Amino acid sequence: MAELTPEQLETLPDEMRIFTIQKAIESSGPRLGRLSLAGRKVLETPNYLGNASRGVIPHLSPDNFRRHTNVSGVYLSLEDFIEKIPRDVPPIYNQDAAPNESALKRFICLPEDNIAVLGARRYTPVVGSAHNTDTSISICASVGFRSLPVQDYITATLKLCPDIAICLADVVYDHNPSRRRMEKVSDRTFSWVTKMIEQLNRPEVQESRPTLFAPIPPVPIGRQWAYIDKLSEELKDEISGLAIYDAEAIGNLPEPLTLLPRLSMSPLTSPNQLLQQIASGYDVFIVPFINLASDAGIALTFQFPPPATTSVDTRSSPVELGLNLWDKVYEADVSAVMEGCSCHCCTSHHRAFLQHLLNAREMLAWVLLQMHNHHVMDNFFARVRKSIADGTFEEDRLAFERYYVPDLPEQTGLGPRIRGYQFKSGEGDPKANPAPFTMLDAQREGLAESATPGDVPDSELIEHGFAEKTDKAS
Amino acid sequence: MAPNPMPSALTFELIAKCSVTKARASLLTLPHGPVQLPVFMPVGTQATLKGVTPEQLEGTGCRLCLNNTYHLGLKPGQAVLDAVGGAHKFQSWPHNILTDSGGFQMVSLLELAKVTEEGVRFLSPHDGSPMLLTPEHSISLQNSIGSDIMMQLDDVIATTSPDLARMEEAMHRSVRWLDRCIAAHKYPERQSLFCIIQGGLNLELRRECCREMVARDTPGIAIGGLSGGEEKDSYCRVVDTCTGLLPEMKPRYVMGVGYPEDLVVSVALGADMFDCVWPTRTARWGNAATSSGTLNLKHGNYANDFSPIEEGCTCISCRPKSAGGLGISRAYIYHLAGKETAGAHLLSIHNVHYLLALMRSAREAIIADRYPQFVKGFFGKLYPDRTMTPSWAVTALRRVGVDLLAD
Ligand SMILES: [Zn+2]
Ligand SMILES: [Zn+2]
Numbered sequence: 001m002a003e004l005t006p007e008q009l010e011t012l013p014d015e016m017r018i019f020t021i022q023k024a025i026e027s028s029g030p031r032l033g034r035l036s037l038a039g040r041k042v043l044e045t046p047n048y049l050g051n052a053s054r055g056v057i058p059h060l061s062p063d064n065f066r067r068h069t070n071v072s073g074v075y076l077s078l079e080d081f082i083e084k085i086p087r088d089v090p091p092i093y094n095q096d097a098a099p100n101e102s103a104l105k106r107f108i109c110l111p112e113d114n115i116a117v118l119g120a121r122r123y124t125p126v127v128g129s130a131h132n133t134d135t136s137i138s139i140c141a142s143v144g145f146r147s148l149p150v151q152d153y154i155t156a157t158l159k160l161c162p163d164i165a166i167c168l169a170d171v172v173y174d175h176n177p178s179r180r181r182m183e184k185v186s187d188r189t190f191s192w193v194t195k196m197i198e199q200l201n202r203p204e205v206q207e208s209r210p211t212l213f214a215p216i217p218p219v220p221i222g223r224q225w226a227y228i229d230k231l232s233e234e235l236k237d238e239i240s241g242l243a244i245y246d247a248e249a250i251g252n253l254p255e256p257l258t259l260l261p262r263l264s265m266s267p268l269t270s271p272n273q274l275l276q277q278i279a280s281g282y283d284v285f286i287v288p289f290i291n292l293a294s295d296a297g298i299a300l301t302f303q304f305p306p307p308a309t310t311s312v313d314t315r316s317s318p319v320e321l322g323l324n325l326w327d328k329v330y331e332a333d334v335s336a337v338m339e340g341c342s343c344h345c346c347t348s349h350h351r352a353f354l355q356h357l358l359n360a361r362e363m364l365a366w367v368l369l370q371m372h373n374h375h376v377m378d379n380f381f382a383r384v385r386k387s388i389a390d391g392t393f394e395e396d397r398l399a400f401e402r403y404y405v406p407d408l409p410e411q412t413g414l415g416p417r418i419r420g421y422q423f424k425s426g427e428g429d430p431k432a433n434p435a436p437f438t439m440l441d442a443q444r445e446g447l448a449e450s451a452t453p454g455d456v457p458d459s460e461l462i463e464h465g466f467a468e469k470t471d472k473a474s
Numbered sequence: 475m476a477p478n479p480m481p482s483a484l485t486f487e488l489i490a491k492c493s494v495t496k497a498r499a500s501l502l503t504l505p506h507g508p509v510q511l512p513v514f515m516p517v518g519t520q521a522t523l524k525g526v527t528p529e530q531l532e533g534t535g536c537r538l539c540l541n542n543t544y545h546l547g548l549k550p551g552q553a554v555l556d557a558v559g560g561a562h563k564f565q566s567w568p569h570n571i572l573t574d575s576g577g578f579q580m581v582s583l584l585e586l587a588k589v590t591e592e593g594v595r596f597l598s599p600h601d602g603s604p605m606l607l608t609p610e611h612s613i614s615l616q617n618s619i620g621s622d623i624m625m626q627l628d629d630v631i632a633t634t635s636p637d638l639a640r641m642e643e644a645m646h647r648s649v650r651w652l653d654r655c656i657a658a659h660k661y662p663e664r665q666s667l668f669c670i671i672q673g674g675l676n677l678e679l680r681r682e683c684c685r686e687m688v689a690r691d692t693p694g695i696a697i698g699g700l701s702g703g704e705e706k707d708s709y710c711r712v713v714d715t716c717t718g719l720l721p722e723m724k725p726r727y728v729m730g731v732g733y734p735e736d737l738v739v740s741v742a743l744g745a746d747m748f749d750c751v752w753p754t755r756t757a758r759w760g761n762a763a764t765s766s767g768t769l770n771l772k773h774g775n776y777a778n779d780f781s782p783i784e785e786g787c788t789c790i791s792c793r794p795k796s797a798g799g800l801g802i803s804r805a806y807i808y809h810l811a812g813k814e815t816a817g818a819h820l821l822s823i824h825n826v827h828y829l830l831a832l833m834r835s836a837r838e839a840i841i842a843d844r845y846p847q848f849v850k851g852f853f854g855k856l857y858p859d860r861t862m863t864p865s866w867a868v869t870a871l872r873r874v875g876v877d878l879l880a881d
Contacts, residue, residue, distance in 0.1 A: 054809060056816040061823075062800050063790050064527065081809070083777075091777045091805050107809075109800045142813060331550060332557035348529070348566050352558055356521065356550045363525030363815050419813055 018211055018240050019045075019261040019283075023389060028251050030279050030388050035241075035261050037163050037211065040115050041072035045261065045283035046388075047381050049117055050074040050374070051291055054142075055081070055108030057374070058291050059366040059416075062109040068344040068371045070378045073115030073163075075286045076104065077122040078156055079139040082146065093159055100208055104160035117263070118162035118210070119243070120153055123286045124267060127173040134188060137168060142419070154196050162210050166243045166263070167193045169215030177219060185217050186224035193231070197238045213263060214239040218246035221253065232256040250280050271302055271321060271380070272406055275397045278384060289408060290377055294369035296411035297358045298322040299337045299345075300376040304383040305396035306403035318405045323351075325369075326413035330355040343375035344368070358413055366416055482693040483622070483666045486725055492845040495874040496717060496744030499840040502725050504622040505664055506562065506570040509538045511725060511746040512836055514737060514829040515572060516753065520545045521565040523826070524754040525819045528567045533790060534827040535834070537569045538622070540749050543576035543615055552618045560620030572749070573621035574729070575612045575670075578630050578698075589629050591647065609654040613667075617660045625696060625729075626655040628670040633704040641674040648672040649686045656690065668727060670698035675708045677715050684719040694725040697745070701730035706866035709736075710743060714873060717744030734763060734832055738852050739867050741836050742845065742874050748833075753825030758818045760811035762804075763828040765855045771807045771821070779804040789827035791820045846876045853878050 024031035035043040050057045050071040057065055057074065065071070081092040097103040105116055121139060128145040130138040136147040150168055157165040170188035177185060193214050200209045214231055221228055231239070232254040242257060244250060247266040264282040268274055269289060277285070293300055300322045323330075323337065330351040337346050337354060345354075345368040357365035387393045483505055490499040500511045516523055516531070517540040523531055531539065541561055550564070558564045561571055580587055580594050587596040593608035609627040616624035628651060629644040652669050659667050669687040673679030687695065697716050700709050713728060720726055727747035728740055737748050753763060760772030764784040769776070771783070780803045782792040793799020802820055810817025832852075839848035849871060857863045860879060868878050 054814050055806070056810065056814050059525070059815050059819075061530075061791075061816045061819045062802070063530070091809065094778050095780060095803075095805070107803070107806055109802060109806070332554045334558055334563070344527075344529070348527075350558075350566075352550065352554060353521075353564055353566065356554075356564070360520040360522075360545075360549045362520055362522045363819070364522045364527065366815065367525055367527060367819070416815065 019259070021259065024281075028281050030393050031281055031283065032385055032388050033261060033283055035115075035284065037115060039113060040163060041113050043072050043115060043284065044385055046278045046285070046384055047072070047283075048285045048287045048377055049115070049263075051123055051286045051288055052076045052108075053080065053122070053291075055110075057370060059294065059363065059370045064367065064371065066111060069374045071114070071374060073117060074110065075117045075119065075123055076108075076162065077125075078118060078120050078153060078160075079122060079125075079141050079146075079148070081107075082139070082141045082148070083143055093156070097161070102161040102163070102208075104162050115164065116162040117164040117166065117213075118157060118160065119166040119265075120148060120168055121171075123265065124288055125173065129174075132170050132172075132188070134191075137170070150192050150195065154199050157196075157210055158199070158205055161208050164213055164241065165196075165210040166213045167196045167215055167239075169217040169243075169245065171215075171217050171245060172219075179223070182219040182223040183226075185219050186227040189215060189217050189224070190227040190230060193227075193235065193239075197235065201238070211240045212238065213241035213243045213261075215265075216242055216244040216246070216249050216253070218249075218266070221249055228254065228257075244282070247277055247280070247282075250282065270407055271304075271404070272401055275304075275384075275400060278388075279394065279397055287377060290373045291370070293322055293408055294366050294373050295415035296324075296408075297326045297354075297365065297369070297413050297415070298324050298409055298411065299354070299369055300373045300408075301338050302376070302380070302400075302404055304380050304400055305387060305392075306400050319403055321404050321408050324409045324412060325351060325354045325365075326358050326411075328355070337372055338376070341372065341375060343372045345372040345375075361414065363416070483662065483664050484693050484725075486694075486723055488723065490841045490843070492742075492840050493843055494846045495742040495849075495871075495876060496714075497741045497836070497840045497845045498744065498746060499837045500725070500746060502746075504538070504570045504666070506568065506622055507537055509570060510834070510837055512737075512741045512833045512840075513538060513747055514833045515540050515747065515749040516826045516829075517542070517749055517751045518565070519751070520549065521561055524758065524822050525815055526754075526822050526826070528565060530790070530819075530823055531567075531826070532569065534823060535830045536826065538572060539567070539569070540572050540574070541565075541619065541621065542579060543573045543612065543619065543625075544579035546573075546619055547576060547615050552615055555615075555618040555620075560618065562620060570622040571619070572623040572727075573616050573619050573625065575609075575625045575627040576607065576615065577612065577627045578729075580607055589631075589644070589647070591650075593627070609651045610658040613655050613658040613660075617665065621665060623666050623668055623694065624659075626652045626667060626669055626692075628652075628672055628698055630672070630699055631674070633674045633699050633702050633708070635674065638676065641676060642679055645673045645679050645683045649683065649690075652687060652690055652692075656692075666693040668692055668694040668696045670696045670729070671716050672699050673712075674699060675704060675712060677711065680712055680715055681719060684716055688719070688721060694727060695720055696727040696729050698729050700728065701732060701750075706736075706864070707869060710739060710866060710870035710873075713740055713743045713745055714870070720744075734829065735853075735856065735864070735867060737829070737832065738836065738849055739870050741833075741840075742849060742871055742876065753829055754822045757821035757825050760807070760817075760821070761825075762807070762821055763825045765852070767856055769804075771804050772811045773808075776804040776808045779808075783807065783821070783824050784828070787824065787828065788831070789824045791824045849876055850878060 018037050020034050022032040033045040052074045082090045092107050095103040095107045097106050126140040128138050136149045139146050139148045153168055170185045236256050241261040243263045243265050245265045261283045263284040264277050302321045333351040337351055387396045485503045487501040502509045502511050515538050519542045521541055577594055587594055593606050596605050612627040628648040631644050669692040671683045673683045725746050728745045731748045732750050760770055762769045762771055762783045790799050791802045795801040807817055839845045853863055863878050871878055
């Protein structure tokens with residue numbers, strides 16, 4: 001195993017070097033890096049970006065985001081800000097901003113030093129039936145499916161000025177593309193990337209242009225070689241990072257591209273998958289299972305590397321990755337959600353309260369779980385970096401795989417209401433997760449607030465000491 | 475009649491009285507700290523305020539909030555509350571809590587609830603079998619909750635009920651139930667039990683109830699049975715009549731009120747404490763409380779409005795970044811409203827802050843003895859066209875010496 005030489009690490013032109021690799025073992029192994037943009041928090045990699053929905057980390061108001069998370073960067077999708085185009089200009093385009101201020105950050109109240117990464121589509125996107133064309137992609141806005149012209153996307157990134165913009169890729173989401181379609185993917189993506197570079201290089205936008213990440217669409221590298229080849233030869237000095245849609249692609253990228261930071265855009269459903277991608281050399285992730293776990297009432301509890309296994313319990317069964325707080329066993333449990341955790345949820349609240357909030361379908365459950373689950377991921381990535389630095393990553397990764405159950409615990413209770421832009425329902429499906437509150441008539445809605453007594457079995461009324469059962473007729 | 479005054483878990487200090495109206499500024503000291511009156515109390519029905527953390531609630535200046543006994547009795551239930559050590563520990567709220575008795579919610583929410591001398595009888599929503607909630611149950615549960623202020627179980631019927639005999643019966647029964655509540659109350663030295671004046675819109679019944687209940691010498695007094703859709707005129711007459719008969723040195727709480735105008739008028743009529751789910755409930759629908767009225771930020775008009783929810787508001791949502799706030803715009807609330815829960819959280823914080831701040835400035839005005847000017851300023855902003863001022867407010871305020879229509 002030969003470590004990359006300092007000379008090899010120094011081949012990028014200075015102004016494009018937002019990323020430095022501190023330690024890498026071979027070109028395809030795990031690596032340590034620093035993503036640093038002027039005036040922004042430094043992202044030590046491997047690391048993750050908060051996965052925003054409509055500009056917020058779900059359930060976290062911007063004050064809670066600042067005070068109770070350490071998230072240094074967020075992934076945002078343009079489709080979350082588009083409503084009724086082409087009829088109306090999306091309101092965010094009218095947000096004014098000071099020189100060198102990002103209109104996007106101002107609109108969503110993201111701190112200046114937080115890294116805003118903009119893509120076209122949500123992570124993970126809702127897939128419609130419409131196809132991309134030579135000049136547009138299909139998106140899902142809150143008002144339904146729309147098509148987004150490539151030019152509009154470029155104009156939007158210039159207007160909104162995120163720190164990093166991901167060029168559009170011609171991604172085919174719902175089926176495996178044919179050979180001919182793959183060629184088209186390569187051609188279109190090349191043409192869109194070229195177009196964006198060309199416009200971002202115009203002198204009038206040099207002051208406040210976003211840094212560019214080029215996409216690697218999810219088709220075999222060999223099938224998009226025309227594009228990849230140009231990317232690594234002609235365009236390599238114009239881009240500062242890669243957004244890679246297929247986890248396997250990383251091994252086949254040509255040498256000149258290996259020094260760029262790699263953002264994983266492939267589906268990620270478990271910590272094991274995440275660790276495998278870290279092992280193969282990805283640097284930055286958007287971890288969708290953080291939000292999913294919070295919505296499911298699950299507090300992540302895994303740590304990396306796993307706790308040392310003593311000889312006594314080596315044969316015990318794997319440990320769960322999280323705590324399902326819907327479980328009634330936590331009803332009167334006043335211990336912290338995770339022992340020793342320093343997050344706001346664990347230092348201020350206990351399992352019994354979280355159990356109650358979920359059971360009562362109160363929004364605060366998801367707020368507190370988001371704080372905790374993001375904190376767990378912060379620690380996870382910090383320990384991953386340490387493990388890479390110590391040279392024990394592969395060993396630790398395998399120990400993690402052995403120690404924990406591969407999948408997150410199953411969700412047993414209802415999550416928050418899910419909206420159309422988050423989830424595509426089939427024809428005639430009932431609403432995904434009904435509203436957590438049910439209105440009675442108008443006079444009573446204030447009283448009904450959150451609970452409907454009709455849901456309550458009388459055994460609960462008695463058990464909980466609220467009232468007693470009586471034999472007398474009323 | 476209770477022969478001895480109850481031990482008290484509160485102190486009440488009168489700071490100032492308006493020289494024109496009946497408004498008072500006072501300091502209520504409860505087991506979990508002092509509360510400046512007049513005060514608005516936000517409602518955390520199920521031990522939480524609609525996605526707002528206790529820390530955020532504290533940030534609005536709130537030092538006394540409500541929990542609903544009926545809801546806490548079901549979830550998490552008395553056993554859990556006992557095991558955890560009460561509602562403060564349960565929700566990690568270091569300040570004061572007031573609980574209702576649960577009876578009002580029971581009668582309002584359940585179709586077939588019936589009141590008998592023993593308590594509220596209702597059919598189980600589950601299998602139709604008969605159930606019973608007594609004053610003793612209610613107090614026992616509130617003792618488990620450990621609220622700083624607890625409410626007696628009362629016989630509530632709609633103020634709009636035409637049945638005078640039933641109204642009178644309810645008033646007398648509420649007095650008898652107060653005695654049972656006092657007898658059942660285990661911790662008078664750390665929880666203050668408030669009586670609830672009943673009597674519908676009949677002023678004679680209200681007067682009689684005041685006399686009976688004042689004689690029981692509870693640490694505080696609530697005026698109940700209002701906010702049920704009665705005429706605002708009648709509401710004001712009841713509040714005015716009751717405050718005229720209540721001892722000066724006890725806090726007066728008007729239950730389930732209300733809107734900003736209601737608060738400002740009721741303070742002038744001599745009331746000190748209010749609660750309402752309105753600010754948080756309305757936030758969920760995208761409504762913002764402002765000094766010029768309620769704005770529905772879900773409306774397309776606000777999609778491109780980049781001003782704060784309310785100019786000059788000092789809540790965390792509105793305060794500009796330069797002053798350590800978030801500087802949230804109406805356009806961003808529009809963008810989030812009904813789609814991401816955080817939009818409702820930001821608006822709830824603003825709305826709760828708005829009502830707390832309204833009462834804080836009312837208090838300052840009373841102390842400076844310029845409450846009449848404050849009231850006129852408040853209504854002037856809400857109704858720039860003076861002729862649009864609601865007549866109930868004009869009438870009620872005239873009775874206490876303030877003429878909204880005069881210059
Ligand atoms: Zn935690
Ligand atoms: Zn505000």
